[in-house]
Amino acid sequence: MTNNTKNPPIDRIDGRMKVTGGAKYFADFExxxxxxxxxxxxxxxxxxxxxxxxxxxxxxxxxxxxxxxxxxxxxxxxxxxxxxxxxxxxxxxxxxxxxxxxxxxxxxxxxxxxxxxxxxxxxxxxxxxxxxxxxxxxxxARTDLQKHVSDGIAPRGADGGNYLRGTADGYKNAPVTLEANYTIPVEVHNPxxxxxxxxxxxxxxxxxxxxxxxxxxxxxxxxxxxxxxxxxxxxxxxxxxxxGFGMxxxxxxxxxxxxxxxxxxxxxxxxxxxxxxxxTLVGHRPYTVQTINMGADQDGKLIGIAHAATAETASYEDFTEATVNMTKFMYACPNVSTRYRIVRLDRSVPIWMRGPGEATGAFALESAMDEMAHKLNLDPIEFRLRNYSETDPERNRPYSSKNLKEAYQRGADAIGWKERKNQPGSTRDGDWLIGYGMSTGVFSAFRWEASARAFLQADGSLTIQSAVTDIGPGTGTALTMIAHNVLGVPMNRIKIEYGDTSLPKAPTQGGSAIVSAVGSAVFDACTSIKHELMELALKAGAPLAGRQADELTLADGVLSVSTDPKKKVSVSDLMQVNKLTVIDKTKDSKGSPEQEKYSMYSFSVHFVQVRVNPLTGVVRVAKAVSVADSGRIVSPKTAASQMIGGVAGGIGMALTEEAIIDHRFGRFVNNNLADYHVAVHADVPAIEAIMIDKPDPIINPMGAKGMGEIALIGFAGAVANAVFNATGQRVRDLPITPDKVMQKRM
CATH class of the missing domain: 3.90.1170.50 (Aldehyde oxidase/xanthine dehydrogenase, a/b hammerhead)
Incomplete structure (x- = not known):
């Protein structure tokens, strides 16, 4: 990880408990x-x-x-x-x-x-x-989507699965055009x-x-x-x-x-x-086929994009996801049309899986962007910059924040992008072909309604309570950091209680929104405690009477005057004098109407270097750099862990993961971890996670946006693009297995 963040990295507050067996999961209860x-x-x-x-x-x-x-x-x-x-x-x-x-x-x-x-x-x-x-x-039984694509129906909704800006066939008028089909197989969560x-x-x-x-x-x-x-x-x-991953x-x-x-x-x-x-019983990423039609002029300006996706659902329940949404706004393009359809099959119902919909759509869109850049003989980053959207073209709004240009540059420098040759198959290292690829990821930044309780004891200890479940990203650690930053309580004096309906209500952990939502409630509750402490310290006869609130600093259990540090009072003494054993605050928190004026997204850029053996078709991800533009980074170490985890999952998505069905019987034939291949240690290189770490001024008081989803969204496209750069072989059907790489002799 490149630690350029403003907050110091701290270990997970529950890390020791988890590795020593102290953490109890649902099945551990007797x-x-x-x-x-x-x-x-x-x-x-x-x-x-x-x-x-x-x-x-x-x-x-x-x-x-x-x-x-x-x-x-x-x-x-x-x-x-x-x-x-x-x-x-x-x-x-x-x-x-x-x-x-x-x-x-x-x-x-x-x-x-x-x-x-x-x-x-x-x-x-x-x-x-x-x-x-x-x-x-x-x-x-009907279980094969490929045989029934024509049976797709529009999902229920205001737009019927369709979106149009400009003209639907605008790409046809471009001097340079592309049409390509992309496939995502069934992927299973398998935590x-x-x-x-x-x-x-x-x-x-x-x-x-x-x-x-x-x-x-x-x-x-x-x-x-x-x-x-x-x-x-x-x-x-x-x-x-x-x-969890969505299941x-x-x-x-x-x-x-x-x-x-x-x-x-x-x-x-x-x-x-x-x-x-x-x-079969807890969902999966749905099998999806996509077609991208794209047109650009000779200068590399997009003229039109048409993105059509068809995905499976169950015969008994219509499941939909945001597969085509990224295409609507990611690039400045006057003519954009999207179409989304579902096909009811005799299969169990899918469910959202990490990077829900957007991860599927990003593979198609970002592969197509790379293919078009190659046709135009442009560097893939340069092509994206020529079509950079400064404002949201779908909603005609400004972004609350967007630092994607900086992310492109930082990632390119870290991966050694200058070593990339635009001509595929140009770089070798002994028996291996070397290729570089990149891809963009994006996911909506949410701030849902949430509640939190904070109570400060006279001994200086602080307890934070929320019903939110920590599914693994280090939520408790992030909430500890937020409370520490507001109240200055040493982190080893902060206790987090969560994951129980007896505690203040919290949204479901999904959609990369928990730090934004629950973190804001924690921020508000702790800020309320801080204001009460300041009022006690500034009232007539109190130790800091005559001063103003904006002159005070609160750190390590002491209120002091910023310009005169000798003027101070401990929180314990302040509470004791006022006969307080606890200051207890519960706050409900939600976004403001001001947010409706902006489009709020988190962005990522993934860079990879691959090594491909031309004799066997084996692909190795040799180096990975992921850059997150997700506002202020509250907890740097757990944020880096999110990005690293997303890359590991992305490698699986790109190279190994596929649940295979024998359509004669409608049954999975590799429904075990021996035959369903997730990425293991040997598949995952050292990963560099870079944080832009610039606060978003609109979304919440911390300026933090989610990053759980963008850690994976786009990564599979980066690998596919790197494989093309190494070999000249474009693989559009995931996973990228040796047989697909070897379809054409290299």
Whole structure:
């Protein structure tokens, strides 16, 4: 990491706890008399259950029940129309199909739960689940998007999936044109921690839940809808998560089923799904095909772009994402049209995955930009600079902040871009071809509503409380830094309590918005404490009476006069004199109407150097530099960790990750970590993360914008562009495997 940030880097506040086993994840919680359940999945992709034999399973040792569509306990809120709040925090459009877990013999996707076996131990439940036997009436299943692209339909919404600026075919009038198709396969989240839930009815209508969720308040609300309860009677706890990546952004049907069965059996019930079920029960990045048509003049000015994307969804639920959104505003172009369509397949429903939509769209757009630069014989950075958008051309607004030109320069210097040759295949190092590539990433910068509580004790210690879940990016560390910067309390005297619905409400951790949202609430609560301390110190008869608030400095538990440091009073003495044991503030925080005047985005630029073996087609990322333009960097070390993690995920996206389906059966054939290849240590080089670290003056009081998504968005395009620069072979279908590189002899 290049540490040019204004804040000093600090270690994660929970780092030691995590590496020593002190951090408790949902499955680590044990309650007295806990039962365990195992899901039995369908072995067909479409049809119905003709018969289901559970007798042997029910008679197996320790089995407490086998639940199927014939005896599943009722879920009161599911009487509402499909797609209501019982399914998750956001309504989903209804399709012609209906999916309610264990509600009918109908099969809508491979791996769909057909039974949940409950026993007194996990091992007994697993064994009993193997005894459940089903016969099916099969129907022909549609699982191949490529065969059904023409069946795409417009998603529901005001624009019907279409956007137009200027004329739709403006690119056709350009002297230099490009048409290219790009494919993103199914990618699966596959964090280390498996998904699941531990549910315990503590009373007739009171519920305790430990879950793998990215938002405890969202899970609380979803369960309240499902069981028609007051949300205040449901307590959800998720302090730590072993990787979310988007899979924890909704409450999945099997979680609700476990809660219903726990009520039925009258004891706590735990579900931890297995690795193969991670491919079918908790979403994935949808298979997407895209076409880019682009036109430019001989001087490298864009004349038109048309971007069309078609993505899979389930037969029973319409899932959409922002695949084409980046194209609408990223570059100054007078004629831009986008079209987005979805195809309903007999597959489980996708879900947002890190860099949701934008990561998919950026691969196509940024690959096309590189291809057009090559046609024009322009340096790819120069081509982007000639089409730089100083203001948002989609909304006709200024950006709240944008330092992308500086990011281009900083990244180019760090990667050694001057060594890049514009002619592909020009650089060798022994047996290896060397190539350089770059790509831009962008993601909306949000500030959602959030609450936080801060209370300062007379001994100088500070506690911060928020319901937000830390899914891994170091949220607690960032909140500690914000509180320290406001109140000057030493960081080892600050305690963070989070991940529980008993604490002030917080949004779900997703969309790179938590530091902006919850951080602002923490900032406001701590600022309120600071103002009260200053009022106490400045009132008549107080130690600093006669001074003005703007003259005071608060640091290390001491209020002092900036121009006369000898004039000071300790916070402890100040509180003791005023007979205060604690100063307690809770603040709700949200953005101002002023933000509506601006377009707010975080930006990134990714640079890579690759080495390609011309005899085998093997691609190695030899060096990576990622530059983040995401406002003020609150916590430099965890911010760098975000960028590094995004690059690791981006390498997987570019070179290895692909969930493969045998369309004869509609089943994944590599639904395990031996055959589904994520990037490992040998695939990931040393990564340099550079922070522009300039505060955004509009978004929040810290000036901080999110960076979790931009860490990955665009990176796959940078790798593809580097491979082309090394070999002259343009790979448009991810992942970039040796067979694709070797399609043409180098």
């Amino acid at each position: 309650l007295p008399n806990t039962a365990y359940c195992v899901i039995v999945g369908s072995e067909i992709a479409k049809g119905s259950i003709a018969s289901l034999d559970t007798k042997k399973a029910q008679g197996a040792p320790g089995v407490l029940g086998v639940f199927t569509h014939q005896n599943m306990p009722p879920i009161p809120g599911w009487d509402a129309p499909v797609g209501g709040e019982a399914d998750g925090p956001a309504p989903k459009p209804k399709t012609e199909e209906t999916y309610r877990i264990l509600s009918s013999p109908k099969i809508l996707f491979d791996g769909q739960p057909i039974a949940i076996v409950v026993a007194d131990t996990y091992e007994r439940a697993t064994y009993a689940a193997s005894l459940v036997k089903a016969r099916y009436t099969k129907q022909a 280390m921690e498996l998904h699941g839930i531990l549910a315990h009815w503590t009373g007739t209508d009171t519920l305790m839940i430990y879950a793998k969720t990215q938002g405890v308040n969202a899970t609380q609300n979803a369960m309240a809808q499902a069981f028609k309860l007051d949300p205040s009677t449901i307590h959800v706890h998720t302090e730590f998560m072993g990787g 924890g952004l909704r409450t999945w049907p099997q979680e609700t089923a476990v809660v219903a069965i726990a009520r039925k059996i009258g004891r706590p019930l735990k579900l931890v799904i297995n690795r193969s079920q991670m491919f």
